[in-house]
Amino acid sequence: MFRTNDQGRSEVTEKRKTRDADATRLRIMQAAKKEFAKHGLGGARVDEIAERAKANKRMIYHYFGSKEKLFKAVLEAAYLDIRNAEQKLDLDSMPAEKALEHLVRFTWDYYLKNPEFITLVNSENLHRARHLKKSEVIAVASRKFVSMMQNLLDRGVQEGVFRPGIDATQLNITIAAIGYYYLTNRFTGAIVFERDLMTPDALEERLAFNLDTIMRLVRADGL
Amino acid sequence: MFRTNDQGRSEVTEKRKTRDADATRLRIMQAAKKEFAKHGLGGARVDEIAERAKANKRMIYHYFGSKEKLFKAVLEAAYLDIRNAEQKLDLDSMPAEKALEHLVRFTWDYYLKNPEFITLVNSENLHRARHLKKSEVIAVASRKFVSMMQNLLDRGVQEGVFRPGIDATQLNITIAAIGYYYLTNRFTGAIVFERDLMTPDALEERLAFNLDTIMRLVRADGL
Amino acid sequence: MFRTNDQGRSEVTEKRKTRDADATRLRIMQAAKKEFAKHGLGGARVDEIAERAKANKRMIYHYFGSKEKLFKAVLEAAYLDIRNAEQKLDLDSMPAEKALEHLVRFTWDYYLKNPEFITLVNSENLHRARHLKKSEVIAVASRKFVSMMQNLLDRGVQEGVFRPGIDATQLNITIAAIGYYYLTNRFTGAIVFERDLMTPDALEERLAFNLDTIMRLVRADGL
Amino acid sequence: MFRTNDQGRSEVTEKRKTRDADATRLRIMQAAKKEFAKHGLGGARVDEIAERAKANKRMIYHYFGSKEKLFKAVLEAAYLDIRNAEQKLDLDSMPAEKALEHLVRFTWDYYLKNPEFITLVNSENLHRARHLKKSEVIAVASRKFVSMMQNLLDRGVQEGVFRPGIDATQLNITIAAIGYYYLTNRFTGAIVFERDLMTPDALEERLAFNLDTIMRLVRADGL
DNA sequence: GATGAATGAGTTTTCATTCAT
DNA sequence: GATGAATGAAAACTCATTCAT
Incomplete structure (x- = not known):
């Protein structure tokens, strides 16, 4: 008053x-x-x-x-947060194999601890990325992220632990996919597979499976 | 109908x-x-x-x-359709490796030709699978699907082409994930990776990558 | 078919x-x-x-x-039914006091056995008797009913059991009121008086009270 | 408010x-x-x-x-208003006979001046008192009202002007009934009795009749 | 005489946004 | 900078009635 x-x-x-x-x-x-x-x-x-x-x-x-601009602000902040966290991993200072494993774990943990991120991204895709398109700040952050990944792959090949010829984008997408899909579709998944996918054991099992998937995918033949 | x-x-x-x-x-x-x-x-x-x-x-x-019951009806029909199509693949009559490859291709193609399926499933997960939960018909179809997959894995192990100990559910989820995620997130993906992910070439490349991912994942060591 | x-x-x-x-x-x-x-x-x-x-x-x-004409038909039939039943009581052949008691009982019983009548009449009154107004058949039946009542009162006076000067219309309304109101308002009544008004005992008690009310109202002074 | x-x-x-x-x-x-x-x-x-x-x-x-909650609010306010007005009559300070007469007049006048009350109550009863059932405030006000009435009857017996053994609830219902029914059913009543029941004379006549009805009902025998 | 699919006009309810203080 | 009352446009849902067979 x-x-x-x-x-x-x-x-x-x-x-x-x-x-x-x-x-x-x-x-x-x-x-x-x-x-x-x-x-x-x-x-x-x-x-x-x-x-x-x-x-x-x-x-x-x-x-x-407006509501829509608020959404855009929230979405941008969410993307910047994950890109930022990825940079902080300092993958460049680790051996490639370890770095990749680290990234897979990090991605999974990030999704688990930031469940809003996934739904936000789904929502944005339903709207055909209308809001993100205009965002220059996201474009910049993305480039850094992609080049970091390419770097990591190149180093792995040099070190002799990764196969040559792996596309960084495809690998990135796959790393995200195997974690993201599991979590975003956990409700219909629980029905289809008649299991609780979110118990600590289930989560641990999934992470192990995902690590295995990625490692088998990149490992140099003969190792 | x-x-x-x-x-x-x-x-x-x-x-x-x-x-x-x-x-x-x-x-x-x-x-x-x-x-x-x-x-x-x-x-x-x-x-x-x-x-x-x-x-x-x-x-x-x-x-x-009501709108909601209509949604449920649509969703159920969509799930029944894909489960039905999977059964028609007649994977049991093929060698395990070929059958698995077939399934990966089919899943990818189904998502591509039925883009509504993906968005419908996303929507249902946003609502915590509220509508599907009550659906008995879906439960029955799901069981058939899961056991088919388990069967396939078992056969592959017997044939000596697949590693033993692979969890059918995890594999299923991964097969779905690497196709589904690519497509549902193609809009934000296009921004992050600064590529059109939907050109014929891009699609073909992704399918090839996914086949590789799955095959490396299940292949018996030493093959 | x-x-x-x-x-x-x-x-x-x-x-x-x-x-x-x-x-x-x-x-x-x-x-x-x-x-x-x-x-x-x-x-x-x-x-x-x-x-x-x-x-x-x-x-x-x-x-x-139309729905409205159907309502009118139902309403007319309901009124004709009660007027008809009243005529069948053959009150003219009984001593006045007994006849009146008979009518009070009959009215109460009719309402109890024909609960639709009450609600139908309420509905018609909400609509300001719009439908009944045009009904000639109801007018005729009503006159017969009112004159029967007047007759009964006159006889009672002649027999020395009823006070003179009682208005037949007012009495009729009162006989109806004390039964009708109890039943139509039984739901709010149950709340206000914190009793179940519809148990057999409660109904019997009310009928007795109503008979008493009417008899004290008409009885010749000094009896 | x-x-x-x-x-x-x-x-x-x-x-x-x-x-x-x-x-x-x-x-x-x-x-x-x-x-x-x-x-x-x-x-x-x-x-x-x-x-x-x-x-x-x-x-x-x-x-x-919602519309329904608005209805409930209106209904509650209506009940509280009449209960409140009754309390303000201060019947406890009058001789019993006079107090009762006062209440009969008041009830009649209230219905006349608040025609909405009657239709509201009818509506609520059509819905089986669904809205009032949950109302604690109404329960409290009702108890006060009923006990006031019981008090009045007891006093009248002590003063020697009322018969003993009269049930307060039945009397209350009757007082309400003979006014309420006349007014709520005035439209069909006008047709059945071929009179305008709402002229000043008609209203006055009805009030007198009702006062007579109640007084004859409660008066100690022999008075 | 009978059937039940279809319709248009209306009714309740919802929600992002703006206005007065 | 902050408040919360007010609004208009649109959405879900309803229902008496009519139409084609």
């Missing part, structure tokens, strides 16, 4: 205001991520996001302009 | 008529499949489905009860 | 047809009575009536023209 | 404004009361309520959740 600081704002309060604003922005993005992940772009409710963020609905429009 | 004619129906009554319940039902399901695949369960519009089916909206509710 | 009697109908089949038609009409009216009583005019569903009557919906329109 | 002002609200903010949640809520409830009374729960139109309330249809759902 009271509104302090109507005029004569000191720098201290200025800073606080900024921090609050950023905090609100962040809370909105976190809430939106959950909501979009749970219900998809179309199914997400702006009201729900506002409530979860303990923010006023008006703020969403103030900071992001 | 089909109505076999009791004896003695004249040709006149057999001619295509507007007032044919089964035909209307079928048109609605086909239209719904497209609409649900394109926009997901939430994003699909009943009006649009009715229009595409050249049916009155009221008919949808008459035959299916 | 088979349709016999396509041509050359004998008189016997003619009669049967007529009887069937009447039977269908009757089944529709009975089904409609239940449906209208349960849901009111607006809430009743034509589909439901058709199904309950094991008749085709088209038949309802064939015999009655 | 009312909002008492925290201290220091200036007159300016107090002026009638469109954006007043409580006022809108109230307008909706008033409009709904009329509409439900006129057409019943099923026949009432949400559009109509919104228009009459000069509110956006969306607001109805915002404040009440």
